[in-house]
Amino acid sequence: MIKEILLGMVMAVLIFLTVIGYNVLPIILLFIIGGLCYFTIVQKGLLGGMSMNQYNPDNKVLFSDVGGQEVAKNELREALEFIVKADRIKKMGIRPLKGILLTGPPGTGKTLLAKAASTYTSSVFLATSGSEFIEMYAGVGAQRVRNLFKKARETASKENKGNSIIFIDEIEVLGGKRGTHGSSHMEYDQTLNQLLVEMDGLKTDDKVRTLVIAATNRVDLLDPALLRPGRFDRQVKVDLPDKKGRLEILRIHTKNKPLAKDVNLETIAKETFGFSGAHLESATNEAAILAFREGEKEIALNHFREAVDKVMLGEKLNSKPTDKELYRVAVHESGHALASELLNPGSVSHVTITSRGNALGYTRHNPKDDPYLYTKEYIESQIKICLAGSIAEEIMIGNKSTGATNDFKQAVKLSKQIILSGLSELGVVSEDDLPKGSMHEEIREIIQVQEKAASGLLTKNIDALKKMIDLLQKNESLSAKDLGKILYANKCAKNAAS
Numbered sequence: 001m002i003k004e005i006l007l008g009m010v011m012a013v014l015i016f017l018t019v020i021g022y023n024v025l026p027i028i029l030l031f032i033i034g035g036l037c038y039f040t041i042v043q044k045g046l047l048g049g050m051s052m053n054q055y056n057p058d059n060k061v062l063f064s065d066v067g068g069q070e071v072a073k074n075e076l077r078e079a080l081e082f083i084v085k086a087d088r089i090k091k092m093g094i095r096p097l098k099g100i101l102l103t104g105p106p107g108t109g110k111t112l113l114a115k116a117a118s119t120y121t122s123s124v125f126l127a128t129s130g131s132e133f134i135e136m137y138a139g140v141g142a143q144r145v146r147n148l149f150k151k152a153r154e155t156a157s158k159e160n161k162g163n164s165i166i167f168i169d170e171i172e173v174l175g176g177k178r179g180t181h182g183s184s185h186m187e188y189d190q191t192l193n194q195l196l197v198e199m200d201g202l203k204t205d206d207k208v209r210t211l212v213i214a215a216t217n218r219v220d221l222l223d224p225a226l227l228r229p230g231r232f233d234r235q236v237k238v239d240l241p242d243k244k245g246r247l248e249i250l251r252i253h254t255k256n257k258p259l260a261k262d263v264n265l266e267t268i269a270k271e272t273f274g275f276s277g278a279h280l281e282s283a284t285n286e287a288a289i290l291a292f293r294e295g296e297k298e299i300a301l302n303h304f305r306e307a308v309d310k311v312m313l314g315e316k317l318n319s320k321p322t323d324k325e326l327y328r329v330a331v332h333e334s335g336h337a338l339a340s341e342l343l344n345p346g347s348v349s350h351v352t353i354t355s356r357g358n359a360l361g362y363t364r365h366n367p368k369d370d371p372y373l374y375t376k377e378y379i380e381s382q383i384k385i386c387l388a389g390s391i392a393e394e395i396m397i398g399n400k401s402t403g404a405t406n407d408f409k410q411a412v413k414l415s416k417q418i419i420l421s422g423l424s425e426l427g428v429v430s431e432d433d434l435p436k437g438s439m440h441e442e443i444r445e446i447i448q449v450q451e452k453a454a455s456g457l458l459t460k461n462i463d464a465l466k467k468m469i470d471l472l473q474k475n476e477s478l479s480a481k482d483l484g485k486i487l488y489a490n491k492c493a494k495n496a497a498s
């Protein structure tokens with residue numbers, strides 16, 4: 001209303017000036033320039049930056065909505081007791097917790113945990129990302145940090161809440177080591193300094209208690225000043241979920257979806273080793289989309305399998321390899337799958353020669369547990385499995401192809417792991433002090449031995465290998481059941497050990 005009255009008055013003055021013969025053009029130009037400045041500075045948030053930190057009062061995420069991550073949840077809950085029981089904390093003279101740092105790979109639920117923390121403490125929740133503080137204009141980042149803390153206090157007061165949580169994702173962008181940002185380091189340093197100042201200013205007896213939760217995948221990049229006691233002095237690790245965690249996450253994301261009787265979430269959890277929460281959420285969503293596209297009322301196991309492949313490898317390719325290439329892919333994948341199944345029975349869940357993303361074919365493994373430690377024998381069996389694809393090509397076609405490049409890289413990595421863990425013939429060694437060429441020689445030795453063993457394994461089971469290739473060519477995919485039928489019903493599995 002005031003805006004309209006002011007605008008009316010300005011127009012009246014301009015008309016009056018025109019009538020009495022004044023040239024009002026410069027004044028109009030001045031208004032236009034002023035308006036443009038206002039739009040870029042205030043509306044676009046150049047100084048305020050308030051478009052970035054969204055406040056969402058209905059954002060109710062509970063800790064029970066976060067699957068797995070038991071250790072992270074417990075640590076976070078324990079830290080939050082300082083906010084929930086603030087009066088008792090004050091009486092005990094305990095310094096309040098100012099910052100919690102969540103570290104871990106992308107998509108593991110760090111943002112979800114921060115949201116759950118705000119629900120748990122009935123705090124106002126403001127979310128932003130480190131990259132939103134960085135502008136090429138000096139002082140803008142620092143101003144944005146000041147405004148963020150101010151907004152957290154104001155919003156909590158408006159909402160009659162005693163606590164506010166500020167969540168900063170990708171803190172490494174804003175909190176990277178000072179002096180390492182080249183020519184624009186002054187702006188970065190000022191922004192980080194302002195964050196440190198704001199955090200130092202947080203007190204228990206503030207009318208609104210503010211807790212900063214930050215998340216990063218690169219804790220090694222952070223400035224040590226951020227991690228010192230009194231700032232982000234709690235670090236909570238949010239890792240990739242284990243099998244139990246994956247099952248919980250799958251249960252959470254299939255709660256609202258109709259599942260067919262053949263869907264066993266435990267099997268899917270077992271087959272999705274290495275998936276993050278975000279991958280699992282995406283797989284459940286993709287499975288539902290596939291079922292919907294096929295006009296099904298329920299999501300079946302085959303939809304999940306296809307969705308997992310899609311999330312892992314990407315969309316199916318339109319262009320198909322030639323028949324000759326397809327045969328080679330079938331041979332290669334059969335080699336991997338056969339070696340894997342012979343060395344670790346029950347370890348293959350699915351083999352396919354449908355091209356997706358960058359892969360022409362794929363063998364999905366099904367680890368029995370999520371191991372933390374590996375023996376030399378286990379790593380050697382993994383090297384054999386890696387090499388078995390190209391060995392099968394050599395046995396069946398008489399030559400190898402470029403399709404094994406990634407397998408070789410993986411085999412070299414595993415061989416290095418044997419050497420650096422002190423499990424090779426070289427004994428305990430330091431990577432830096434190893435004479436030039438020794439590492440290479442030892443890797444070659446390990447790979448040659450495993451190559452010979454894998455070749456023996458496949459040659460002894462050549463009938464099974466041929467059957468697998470035939471079936472793969474016919475059906476484009478092979479299930480664990482098909483594999484079991486070929487290997488065990490015909491009793492043709494001849495282990496290398498025998």
Ligand code: ATP
Pocket residue numbers: 065066067068069105106107108109110111112113169215216217249252276277278279281
């Ligand atoms: P980034 O590091 O990339 O910012 P993040 O760790 O913050 O990722 P979130 O944004 O919390 O990950 O997770 C993305 C989505 O993945 C969530 O919205 C949720 O759907 C799903 N998700 C991830 N982890 C979990 C989990 N532990 N339980 C349930 N869902 C999860």
